[in-house]
Amino acid sequence: MKSKTIKVDYLARVEGEGALLVKIKGQQVTDVKLKIFEPPRFFEAFLRGRKFHEVPDITARICGICPIAYQMSACHAIEDACGVKITGPIRDLRRLIYCGEWIESHALHVYLLHAPDFLGYEDAIRMAKDHPDEVKRGLRLKKAGNEIVRLLGGREIHPINVRVGGFYKVPDKKEFSALAEELKWARDAALATVRWVATFAFPDFDRDYEFVALRHPDEYPFNEGRLVSNKGLDIAVREYDQNFIEDHVSHSNSLQSRLKERNSYFVGPQARYNLNFDKLSPMAQEAARSAGLGPVCRNPFQSIIVRSVEMVYACDEALRLIEQYQKPDQPAVDVEPRVSTGYGCTEAPRGICYHRYRLDDRGLIVDAKIVPPTSQNLKTIEGDLWQFVQTRLLLPKDKLQWLCEQAVRNYDPCISCATHFLKLHIEPE
């Protein structure tokens, strides 16, 4: 029987180090493994014994692409433990800084990591030679997102201005004026991005996914909401551990998450979009419709359009938040530690990022759990590849391999975030 193996030893254009193995025997796919060999993360163990207010800054180091997501989930979880709820302008500024992170992360993925797949280039460097204006637009869009993070976070990489309870310092309204002008350009550029990616050719593909995202009664989700799915999940964030489980699989340093009742699930822009289309701004909804998307999009290859629509939304929402901003009297509210466990889940660019912390009476971390979005998508990515390859067995191997890598990149996997430290267990003294 004829067999074929697709093996990619080093997956390019994904964050972190991973490899892909697909085995085909005769007319049957017999194995799919997304391997992760990034050195495992040690953050959960490293956090034990640290003070509660150090957690946002330490967890921000987990990922250079989405530090805000870790800071936000950490702050919300610790505030939950301490019985504090943030409202008003500080809450708005948290949404605003998250807009910045979505813009920069999505611009990077759409333009530099994913678009080359659709246009037939090996990488963005080669693509830039033929499409310099698009690449420059992508870089400037990303920079607009960075500017939001820089203004509110103190700096772009590993922002230092976010704290439990709010911010160390908040800007005056006038500090936003130059940024607002750039964001108007960025919103137009994001609309142009939607039009551009809508012209790409998309492989015909869909599956019966369970999409999971936050849902909030009044807004497209960033920091708050209930965890919902299209298959009936509707739970508070603190019920996460009762509904989701992480398995260790031997081929990966990352844990793979699944729903206890069902199985794999899908998080990220496409899940948010499908569960919250009605909460997008009119401009973002219109951009989606013009690109040919309905309120539900199940083809993961079209995630590049959804990411672009979310960029439109993030620019639009950022401008709205800046417009209505009134500087708060205090940059943060006081948070007093107590013996408790807190839960936080926010929408990172790549999907829900769940944190849980147990605090002792001195405010020291006794136990930490962090579930990044990518480890939640790993089973879904492998599931896609089983079905995708099975229906395309007659393609030449190089073409099939190209499409498999493209299929992995549909999820913008951040493998460096997804890896956890599995072996080390340090008990607090």
Next chain:
Amino acid sequence: MTAGSASIVIIGVGNEYRSDDGAGIAVARRLRALFPSGVTILEESGEGAALIQAWQGAAWVMLVDAVRSGVPPGTIHRLDARAASVPTGFFRYSTHAFSVAEAVELARSLDQLPPHLIVYGIEGENFAAGVGLSPAVEQAVETVVERLAEEVRAAVARHNSLRSQSQ
């Protein structure tokens, strides 16, 4: 902004929580003590698009990152990025999909390379999660700090003389 601070930029790249990957960050911090003003010193995670931004508008850029190319740990590489391309794969141990080599080559494609771009690579040994540098890397960091300090002083002198000629 003075010509000095805008025009000479040192970028330390890496992640201090990944052992020897923190070499570039260590160099940047030590140079900051030597050059408290007159030179812009940045710490970057190595995400490529951010690097292109970081050197935008600068005349002299010196970038330091940890590398893993298979030679003994502590080996110092020096590349003139204007003169030769940076091998992709050289900085492969970066956790970023689009990192130093890609940033340099993309900037070259878009004609956005700074007039002078020197890249120092310090061969690392241990990139596991954790803090602290291996002894050989620690020693290389010291050497690179000395060599970069000399390069910066020379660049400042050349830059100032070019400025005075043009005035």
